[in-house]
Amino acid sequence: xxxxxxxxxxxxxxxxxxxxxxxxxxxxxxxxxxxxxxxxxxxxxxxxxxxxxxxxxxxxxxxxxxxxxxxxxxxxxxxxxxxxxxxxxxxxxxxxxxxxxxxxxxxxxxxxxxxxxxxxxxxxxxxxxxxxxxxxxxxxxxxxxxxxxxxxxxxxxxxxxxxxxxxxxxxxxxxxxxxxxxxxxxxxxxxxxxxxxxxxxxxxxxxxxxxxxxxxxxxxxxxxxxxxxxxxxxxxxxxxxxxxxxxxxxxxxxxxxxxxxxxxxxxxxxxxxxxxxxxxxxxxxxxxxxxxxxxxxxxxxxx
Amino acid sequence: xxxxxxxxxxxxxxxxxxxxxxxxxxxxxxxxxxxxxxxxxxxxxxxxxxxxxxxxxxxxxxxxxxxxxxxxxxxxxxxxxxxxxxxxxxxxxxxxxxxxxxxxxxxxxxxxxxxxxxxxxxxxxxxxxxxxxxxxxxxxxxxxxxxxxxxxxxxxxxxxxxxxxxxxxxxxxxxxxxxxxxxxxxxxxxxxxxxxxxxxxxxxxxxxxxxxxxxxxxxxxxxxxxxxxxxxxxxxxxxxxxxxxxxxxxxxxxxxxxxxxxxxxxxxxxxx
Numbered sequence: 369x370x371x372x373x374x375x376x377x378x379x380x381x382x383x384x385x386x387x388x389x390x391x392x393x394x395x396x397x398x399x400x401x402x403x404x405x406x407x408x409x410x411x412x413x414x415x416x417x418x419x420x421x422x423x424x425x426x427x428x429x430x431x432x433x434x435x436x437x438x439x440x441x442x443x444x445x446x447x448x449x450x451x452x453x454x455x456x457x458x459x460x461x462x463x464x465x466x467x468x469x470x471x472x473x474x475x476x477x478x479x480x481x482x483x484x485x486x487x488x489x490x491x492x493x494x495x496x497x498x499x500x501x502x503x504x505x506x507x508x509x510x511x512x513x514x515x516x517x518x519x520x521x522x523x524x525x526x527x528x529x530x531x532x533x534x535x536x537x538x539x540x541x542x543x544x545x546x547x548x549x550x551x552x553x554x555x556x557x558x559x560x561x562x563x564x565x566x567x568x569x570x571x572x573x574x575x576x577x578x579x580x581x582x583x584x585x586x587x588x589x590x591x592x593x594x595x596x597x598x599x600x601x602x603x604x605x606x607x608x609x610x611x612x613x614x615x616x617x618x619x620x621x622x623x624x625x626x627x628x629x630x631x632x633x634x635x636x637x638x639x640x641x642x643x644x645x646x647x648x649x650x651x652x653x654x655x656x657x658x659x660x661x662x663x664x665x666x667x668x669x670x671x
Numbered sequence: 672x673x674x675x676x677x678x679x680x681x682x683x684x685x686x687x688x689x690x691x692x693x694x695x696x697x698x699x700x701x702x703x704x705x706x707x708x709x710x711x712x713x714x715x716x717x718x719x720x721x722x723x724x725x726x727x728x729x730x731x732x733x734x735x736x737x738x739x740x741x742x743x744x745x746x747x748x749x750x751x752x753x754x755x756x757x758x759x760x761x762x763x764x765x766x767x768x769x770x771x772x773x774x775x776x777x778x779x780x781x782x783x784x785x786x787x788x789x790x791x792x793x794x795x796x797x798x799x800x801x802x803x804x805x806x807x808x809x810x811x812x813x814x815x816x817x818x819x820x821x822x823x824x825x826x827x828x829x830x831x832x833x834x835x836x837x838x839x840x841x842x843x844x845x846x847x848x849x850x851x852x853x854x855x856x857x858x859x860x861x862x863x864x865x866x867x868x869x870x871x872x873x874x875x876x877x878x879x880x881x882x883x884x885x886x887x888x889x890x891x892x893x894x895x896x897x898x899x900x901x902x903x904x905x906x907x908x909x910x911x912x913x914x915x916x917x918x919x920x921x922x923x924x925x926x927x928x929x930x931x932x933x934x935x936x937x938x939x940x941x942x943x
Binding site for chain 1: 680681682720725727728729730731754770896897898899900902903904905906907908909910911917918919920925941
């Protein structure tokens with residue numbers, strides 16, 4: 369097994385395989401099934417300033433080759449996260465944790481960043497500027513390059529020794545512009561992509577399946593779209609890209625490296641196949657040179 | 672919430688021992704019990720991947736354990752859509768992937784007179800409680816089971832008219848004529864109950880809660896829902912409760928599936 373550790377900003381991760389935000393809660397929930405310490409890390413559920421109850425059920429709906437979700441960022445809120453969940457992580461220094469956060473205003477982002485700044489037990493923050501399942505602001509932030517740059521900057525200034533990832537939306541024509549804005553704001557990586565906006569209808573009621581109508585579509589079906597967005601980001605920025613979207617096999621993961629990613633996150637497929645992230649780690653570690661040679665090489669701006 | 676059982680879920684690959692039809696809509700799937708599969712408690716479930724040549728069936732399906740012996744885990748599955756139909760086609764010798772046992776179980780109450788009320792596929796955990804763990808059918812545990820018609824009853828293969836079991840059909844084609852909650856009220860009239868258990872359609876369990884309220888006794892209900900992780904992480908399978916703590920929602924997979932039914936917001940539960 370060779371060294372497949374990676375550097376993202378000021379932080380070294382033991383390998384490039386992560387579990388995506390929203391999939392494995394605050395991390396510990398999946399520990400009966402996944403040896404979390406074998407992964408590069410896990411990204412938590414998104415934390416917000418105040419607790420959120422989340423959306424009215426139903427919240428999940430199987431579709432061919434994937435699913436729609438409408439969770440609505442249900443979470444315990446910043447105080448309880450910092451007081452209850454983060455201390456648990458301090459007991460597991462072997463698990464790399466990126467904390468996903470979202471906020472409605474710049475001021476809230478400043479408060480979140482200042483609260484996290486002196487904390488231990490986590491590797492960095494992934495800013496969720498792209499959740500399709502909440503009212504108004506979050507998705508719009510991720511569509512506005514000026515705002516993305518500003519938010520990246522005000523957060524990075526407050527956590528200089530932590531890794532800052534900006535999670536971008538695929539629901540946009542030019543993802544490269546947003547990625548470039550995040551890079552200019554000082555982000556250490558682009559996490560691409562969040563779920564696609566989708567909707568399904570109940571033929572009996574004639575209404576959308578979800579109370580909110582639109583929801584987030586994820587799963588193997590979105591793989592080529594996610595690869596395309598990573599490819600576009602790779603042409604737009606020189607910071608690392610963390611590829612997310614539809615990874616259901618080891619080969620799917622390899623394709624993200626070909627598209628220009630430095631790391632990957634397994635999301636929805638974990639529900640079907642909890643052993644997948646560890647198998648990807650094993651496959652990459654068998655041939656570390658492959659990963660190093662492919663990462664970015666085929667997707668440089670010149671390509 | 673129900674009896675606390677710490678999560679010790681593992682991913683297993685188990686051989687199908689048999690897969691037989693029980694009635695018009697139900698079938699019994701028997702899986703080889705993995706050697707390190709811990710003894711499940713009644714009300715716990717396993718999360719089963721649907722065999723599929725591609726990724727057509729993406730989410731796993733949760734099934735309450737109907738029985739678990741030294742050698743086999745038994746699940747009763749009702750055909751409701753393409754996923755359960757794909758499971759019906761599993762053949763002896765096929766391998767299925769699942770993890771478990773998961774969730775909170777029915778409480779073990781040795782000194783109490785329990786009346787358990789099951790409808791449809793909801794019989795599974797109540798059967799398991801009475802016949803296996805803790806297994807006190809007829810000794811303070813009365814099991815009542817209702818279906819629309821005789822053809823939908825699937826208890827016949829094991830236990831028709833066994834001591835402690837009573838059956839009801841809406842059309843009177845077998846046993847008590849009427850719904851199972853009416854049967855419960857009649858049975859309790861004759862010999863009081865200290866606790867009610869239920870598992871079945873939401874409408875039925877809601878009527879059981881009304882009965883529990885009227886009798887002023889506790890009621891533990893096992894719910895079902897579509898699930899993502901089945902580990903309490905993804906918050907997909909939540910139901911509304913009267914509890915707080917930042918959110919009124921609790922997960923069926925981890926806070927349940929067995930709940931102290933008095934905390935549930937019955938009027939807001941989905942009616943499948």
